Amino acid sequence: MKAIAQDVYGSADVLRLREVDRPSIGEDQVLVQVRAAGVDPGVWVCMTGRPYGARVVFGLTRPRVAVRGRALAGVVVSTGSGVNGFKPGDEVYGTSVGGTFAEYAAASGRRLALKPSNLSFEQAAAVPISGVTALECVRDGGRVRPGQKVMVVGAAGGVGSFAVQIAKASGARVTGVCGADKVELVRSLGADEVIDYTREEVDRDGACHDVVIDLAGCRPLRLLRRALAPRGTLVVAGGGHDAGGLLGGYTRQLRAPFVSMFTGRHLRGLISKERAEELDELTRLIESGAVTPVIDRTYALADAPDAIRYLAEGHPAGKVVVTVG
Structure with a gap:
């Protein structure tokens, strides 16, 4: 599959669009075909390895996870034997620790929820983090x-x-x-x-x-x-x-x-927790019309490095999103 990945810490210049293996899933995971991925400050942290204390979690000398991105919205391809509540074809949103600037991502079923029915994939990808x-x-x-x-x-x-x-x-x-x-x-x-x-x-x-x-x-x-x-x-x-x-x-x-x-x-x-329960509550607020994601710009997968540069340069009005496929 195509993905935005890196082998060393650095600026957005270290990111490359390249072919990587499609992720396999464990019994408690879901394989998602990614349609859109959110761009968050945490992506910049994982890319640069700064602040340096973050490397204790993400890798001391190089990133443990090569593919960038955390938030996603997409379609379920398959589920592990221990996953309940999702089936192939479901439209979902949530987070993945394995990277989401990619055509496919593996995510824990505990970090996913059904996508709000009134949102596009791009809007939904702005929500999870x-x-x-x-x-x-x-x-x-x-x-x-x-x-x-x-x-x-x-x-x-x-x-x-x-x-x-x-x-x-x-x-x-x-x-x-x-x-x-x-x-x-x-x-x-x-x-x-x-x-x-x-x-x-x-x-x-x-x-x-x-x-x-x-x-x-x-x-x-x-x-x-x-x-x-x-x-x-x-x-x-x-x-x-x-x-x-x-x-x-x-x-x-x-x-x-x-x-x-x-x-x-x-x-x-406050340090945020990534759980399905919070996504379910947000879905209720979004479907009621009380909350609507604000999208500043969208970028194609190949242009994800520019999306991160734009985020790092200043103050986007709302969210920056990468579209996939």
């Missing part, structure tokens, strides 16, 4: 309740565009923080107020937000705390993957609970 992260930020990290004031920093990005919509569906009053060129997009997602960070900072309105969800990864915790109401909750999920140091921007996620011990506010770092 960014949508799940946003859901867990709002539901688990922020524990958002109706009537609360919620700020989403990085509201126009891949995760932020989902977080704004999920917070609104939870009954919150939402303030989105984004650049000047994305203000109208964030309003269209349902944000009640928008802060253009090129003109004003997140503490513009003082300490009034019950929950602040930071997905941008570049502001110090002390600044974010100034936007929180007393006893408010800060959820830090933006890693700042291209920051320096052993752990890059993920250091903030580790520091947040420690800092919380010395303030009256709750600071939580």
Whole structure:
């Protein structure tokens, strides 16, 4: 099969479209014919091996998994003997640890769900990582309740565009923080107020937000705390993957609970889980019309290196997706 793969860490220049073996599946896995794959910051981390602490997981000197990509949407080809709930021909979405920038991918049945009926494959591929992260930020990290004031920093990005919509569906009053060129997009997602960070900072309105969800990864915790109401909750999920140091921007996620011990506010770092249960909940929100993926650009499989370059260059408005076949 054709796939985007690499043998060494580096920039997008190390990626090649080449022929690799079609993956075999175990008894708890599903073989999926990939129709589209999401492009996430984690793809950049696996490609570059940065921050360097990530190499403990992905391979010390070279990537353990050659094929890039994590999120997918496609059609079931076959299932292992231990898989229930899927059959050949089912349209599914989810994640794979074996790479998804490829014509086929093997995925655990516990990381897949039936694709929302009202989404294209391209739209569905945008959901499994960014949508799940946003859901867990709002539901688990922020524990958002109706009537609360919620700020989403990085509201126009891949995760932020989902977080704004999920917070609104939870009954919150939402303030989105984004650049000047994305203000109208964030309003269209349902944000009640928008802060253009090129003109004003997140503490513009003082300490009034019950929950602040930071997905941008570049502001110090002390600044974010100034936007929180007393006893408010800060959820830090933006890693700042291209920051320096052993752990890059993920250091903030580790520091947040420690800092919380010395303030009256709750600071939580969130690392997303990839589970079918979250996908099922997102499917309900999507099919109800409460949440719609925002796609900035799509790229053909052969152009996947350009998709990663575009993601790394700046701030896409929503998601970047690679189409396959």
